[in-house]
Each structure stands twice: as structure tokens, then as C-alpha cells.
Amino acid sequence: MSVIYILLSISIIIAIGFFIAFIMAVKSGQYDDSYTPSVRMLFEDEIVKKSPKKSKITTKNK
């Protein structure tokens, strides 16, 4: 049953790892704006092909 020392230590280390990730995520400012990313991810990407002439041809990815 002394294996419980090892088990406890590993689980606590992992838990603290997650906690540090949480602190870092909040600090980076990700959660300051929680609304705009939800809209941004719904925009479609566009394929832009630059032709040798000045005009740009853009096709939309439907």
C-alpha cells in the first residue's frame, strides 16, 4: 500500500500542471474577450491567387 505515496505524488503533480496551464491561459488575455472568437471562427477562408497582372483573382471557398 506504500505505492500510494507514488500515486498521490503523480496525481498532484499532474493536477498542479493543469492549474499552471489555467493561470497561464488567463494571463495571456484569452478570456478577456469571450465573444468575438466565436464569430471569427465562422468566417470562411478565401483562396487568393495572385496573377502576374496587377488584378487579384479571389475565389471563395464555398
Place this chain on the structure above:
Amino acid sequence: MNSTQCYHCGDNCDKSTIVFDEKSFCCNGCKTVYEIFSENDLTCYYDFQSSPGAIPKEIQGKYDFLDQQNIIDKLLEFNDDSTQIVTLYIPHIHCSSCIWILENLHKLNSEISSSQVNFGKKTVRVTYNGNTYSLKETVLLLSSIGYEPYISLDDFKIGEQHINRSIIYKLGIAGFAFGNIMFLSFPEYFQVDGFWIEKYKPLFRWLMFTFSLPVVFYAAQDYFMSAYKGLRSKLLNIDVPIALGIAVLFIRSSIEIIFDFGSGFFDSLTGLVFFLLIGKFFQQKTYAFLSFERDYKSYFPIAVTKITSEGSETPIQVYDIKKGDRLLIRNEELIPVDGILISGNASIDYSFVTGESEHLSKQSGDKLYAGGKQTSGVIEMEALKSVEQSYLTQLWSNDVFNTNKEEAFTTLTNAISKNFTIAVLTIAFVSTIFWLFYDASKAMNVFTAVLIIACPCAIALSAPFTFGNLLRIFGKLKFYIKNANVIEQLASINTIIFDKTGTITSNKKSTAIYEGESLSTSEEILLKNTLRGSNHPLSRTLYDLLDEHNIIILNHFEEHIGKGIEASHNTNTIKIGSASFVGQTQDTPVLNTAVHIKTNDSYKGKFTFYNSYRKGISKLFNHLKEDYDLVILSGDNEGERDNLKKLLPAKTKLIFNQKPDDKLEYIKYHQSEGAKVLMIGDGLNDAGALAQSNVGIALSENVNVFSPACDAILDASKFNRLYAYIKASKSAIKIIKWSFVLSFIYNILGLYFAVTGQLSPVIAAILMPLSSISIVLFTTIFTNILGRQLE
């Protein structure tokens, strides 16, 4: 009747329709923006939302002040050799198309490397190459596509606002510790005897102790500090029993594990802190795009145009204006300082500043006051005072802007907590003394048990969750409240004071009543067509109010600014304008704006303009009159007295010609007589009154644009629901009182266990979360029911 809608901005294309690329536009501006987008392959803008655009405004010369380096330095967020970053507030951001186009600015101009929108705050953060592109060009680009930024004196705030995320960190730590401690405490709950538990018990207990340390010393520190402050000022606020409970829990649990009396109450301790912090977090609802702290600085521009002694025009910061400076004020620009009009046709709109609803025409030599908006062309003026000394801005030096309203108000929670603390301490001492005689070993146990279980957390959670939920519900109904205290104050008011101009009157439509001989059809056609050619606001209003007629070409048309218009068609002539212009003498001085009509040299009559009042106002006042004293305080003249008497209940007091200071003093006087005042206003002239009153609501047609410092912002479209909102606040107080009753039941149950010495950690660990969760559920369900009734 042509009622196509502009493809870009959605307005009606009645007056003139421009067709381009098979789409209709209401004006050249909209068409130009469409052209810009289609040339750069950005027509995707129109796919996310229909008619998302705005008509780009005329900004000739308006942003010249952005050439000045010292202004640029103050506005930029980041500035180094090649990169410059600026965050601009753009009121027009309202939909996903806006986000899309603003994040694709780099397609419009390759000097812009990236841009990011914060939708909640309605800002865009643009990064561009500082060497080849300038701040002014960025602003001009944004304006040209209809997203003009709003730059005011407020943006000059020195120092960046540091975002306070500490509540999230504290909540994270408390939750993390709570979860882990709960798991660590299971072995002792479920397996009471046995060899291995005896061996490993200390390990689990000391781990629990370690996890609880950051909770007690970091996450709960606000409660300790607030309790200390409260005790210092002899106030028993709700944080005192909370801090006491946490301290006793920690000390008793530590002693128990050191001396092996028991396993301690660490799980209840961290659970308590966790739930309390959730309550605090939930109560904090901020509207990032609104500010409740605005003063005149967010209304005034940063710079105006100064005419130097050589006659050239340079931009000058508003703060640098000195007495004697000559300033050039363009159409739709604000007068920044008190001064004298030198030249030009001045037609000043003071409605925001003094509440007068009609524009004032000023002659050369007349005094002009800061805050007025020039509405007819360009004028030159000479400054008499600086910005801080102007009549209007002096208002902000009044003490009322420095005192904090909230400190004077005892919330319901704090009122209850005083009695609660005293009751708990009494029970603790009495039961301890009882047990000292009966069975001394249990005495200490009972004393600490009472202090632990008498959970103020239910009391501390009722108000935050009720008000927090109600804040959100109100926000969805376009009633944006600053914080939970305001709702409590709103429920206790007994007098309601309204401003007139802009608050109960709407700026959008006016009504005009015609008195005089009726006009023949040909005269009406002539009238309508003459008005069509004039840009004067009265002409435009009257044009919209008249019936439709055919368009005819006038032979002769002449507009005399400040006086009137004259025109002729075939054999008919018409003169429209002020009484003196049409040659009519005024016997009695008229307070309301009137436009006189003279056709073919014979006087016909006049159109008198009255304020148009918001819809539903009679009904609103009739509801309110039963419970509240109603007053109208107006900065305008008495012209509307009869109209108001007809519209409003008889006991409503109507007081006119109130300057901003008068409004403030009126409220102060009535407060000293015991009135609890709710003030509803909209302009700078109401700023003092809004600050002085117990609750100040700013009414706004467009919440994105400036509104003075207040406790709540109400969208003008919801003005007639005011009575329902006040009633809802009162119901919220009732819900809180019932949840107090619920928490008392839990407390009595817990006290039974504590007083009889039977309080074990398991019971505490069950009771505390149970009471907290049930209170939260109770208040949330009932406030949601309340919210549904409101809609």
C-alpha cells in the same frame, strides 16, 4: 411610391436612388463604399448580414489634428521604428459583417498588417507600418467605409488600464483546492476503522492542510480585508461573519489534525470560499462597450482648428486653447470653449447642454457657450475661457462628482448581517456556557461548531445571485445597470424626476400644427418643392411632414440664412421663414418655433413646431403616479407647459428654465426632506442631477454614443417599460427576503447539530454545499420567472 432599400445601409431610397451594379443605394456615400468593397473583392461583407453598412460622414478637415506628433503619441498604444498599434472605438460595430470587414482591412490597404476586433468593447486594434502609413490615414480609411472612430478627450487618459483578473485567479485556486480536498477527505468519511487508514491518515490530513493554505491566505483575503475595514468603522457588514467563519474553520481544523482530534473541516472551508467567490464573480457584470463614468471629456473633441495670426488654419488641442485664440468651427462640430462669435451664420444646438430644444441663431458679437453644436456652416469665434473654466465644465467641479453614492447606502444584506452576527455570537456563548457546566470537554467543540455552521454563505449568496441574474435580464431588455446596488436603490425610491428635452421628447419626429388660411393645391406644391431645396433642419422636418406632391422646377430659389427662403414658379411666389422675413409683426413674443408662410404677397399662416413626445408616455405616467411623486425639470422655456398639462397626470410638477445647477439643487433640497430620488435625463445638462439623485438613469437613443455619468443606461425604445422595470426591482427584493427565510431553516438545522455537540465534518460538508446550492437554485429560478414576466 419608391420604397427600395439601400443595399448598403438599409435606409429608404425615397429622396434619390442611385443604381450601380444592379443594386440601389440611397446616396453617393453608400455607393462609394460599395465601390471600394467590390474593387477589393470584399463584397463578402454583405453576405453575413443584410444592409450592414452606415452612410460615411463628411469629414473634411476633421482629422487634421492627427498630424500633430504629441497627439499621435498620446493615442498610440505602441510605437516603434516600423510598427504602430492603435486601438480605436468604433460605435458602428454591431454585427458579424463589421467584424469581418474590420479584420480584413489589410485587403484595403497593404500597409496595414493586421487588425483585431473586440466585439464586446466595440474596438478595433490596428497594426500598421509607421513609416509608410499614418494614424490619420488609418482613421480616414475607416471613415471612408462607414466605420468612423469616435475619438474624444477621454482617449487622452494617461496610463493604460490594467485589466483586473484577480477574481478569476482566486476562483481558480479555490475551486482547484476544493475539488482536491474533497477527494482527499473521502477515505476518512467512508472507512472509519482499519489498519491502513490509521497509517495514512496523517498524510491525507496534511495534504488537505497544504491545499487549504492558498485558499485561506490568497483567495479569501478580500473577505478578511473588508471585515477589518468594517470593524474599524464600527460597521458589521456581511463580511464579518464570513471572515469569522473562515478563520474559525481554519484554526479548528488545524488544531484537530495537529492533536489528532479529528480530520478537520478543510473541505467545508474551501467549499465555502469557492461558493462565495462564485457569488462575487456572478455579481460582476460589466458591459464592456458602455461606460457609466463619462464626463464632459468623452463628449468633447480632442482638437479644433485654430486660425493663427497669419490667417492659416492649424489644429490645436482643446486643452491648449487660451483666451483670445481665434477658432474655426465647422458644420456639426462642437464649440469647445466659451467665446464670442466673430463671423459666420451661427445656429447652435444646445439641447444636450442646456436642454433647450430649438437651435439658437446668434449674431456676431453674441456669446457662445461650450458644448453647443454648430449646425449651419462654418463660423469663426474668439475664445474667452479655457476648457476647464467654461460655464459647462465648471459643473464638474461640484462636490457631488467626488462623493461615492454607494458608501452611504446600507444594502439589505448588510442590514441583516448585523443582526445575524450578533445572534450567532450570542448562541455560541450561551451554548458554550451551558456545556461548561454539563460536560466541559464538549464546550470548545460546541463553540467553534456554532461559529462554523451558522453559515452566512446563504445570506451572502442570495443578493449576488438574484441581482446578478437580474442585471443580465435587464441587459437583454436594453436596461444596462452599473452594479447590483443600483437595483436595490431603485426598489426604494419614492420620487421620480424627468428631464424634458431628449428624455420625454424624442428628437426624431416633430409635429407641426398649421394655423391660418388653408393653402390651395398649387400653393402646397410650391411650398413642398421650395422646402426640398433647403438644408435647414426646420425645412427638412416640415418637408417630411407634408403630403406628397409632384416635383416641379422652380424658376427662382433663394435661401437667406437665418431668415427664410423665397421661391417662385410661373406666376406664384412664396416666402417661408421667420415672422420678420415674411413681413409679419409679432404682437406677443412666441416661445415655440414657428415658420410663417406668405404666398403671392399675402400672409397665409404659420406652422408651429411642438416637441413630439415619446410613445406610451401618458400610460407610463399614469402607472407611476399612484406610487411616486412625479416632476418634470426642464432647461427649456415654458412653451410646452399646456401640452404637458394635457399629457401628464394633474399632480405632476412642471418646472422650466432650469439650469444644470438648478436641477442639482432641487434634488438636493428634496433629498434633505427625505425624498429618495430617481432622475432620468439624457444630456450634459443633467449630469449634476444624475450624480446627485439616489439613482440616475441616462436615456439614450443610441447607447454607443456618449451619455453622461449615471447609474444605469436605458435605451430610448424601452422608455415606456420603466414602470415594469421598477416593479421587477421590488420583486427581486422580495425574492431575496424569501431566500433569507430558506437560509434560516438551514441555519437552525445546522445549529441543532452544533449545539448538541454532534457536528462532525461529514455533516458540515453536506450541509454547507447543500444550503448554498439550494439558495442559488431558488434565486435563479425565481429571477428567471420574473424575467419572463417582464418580456
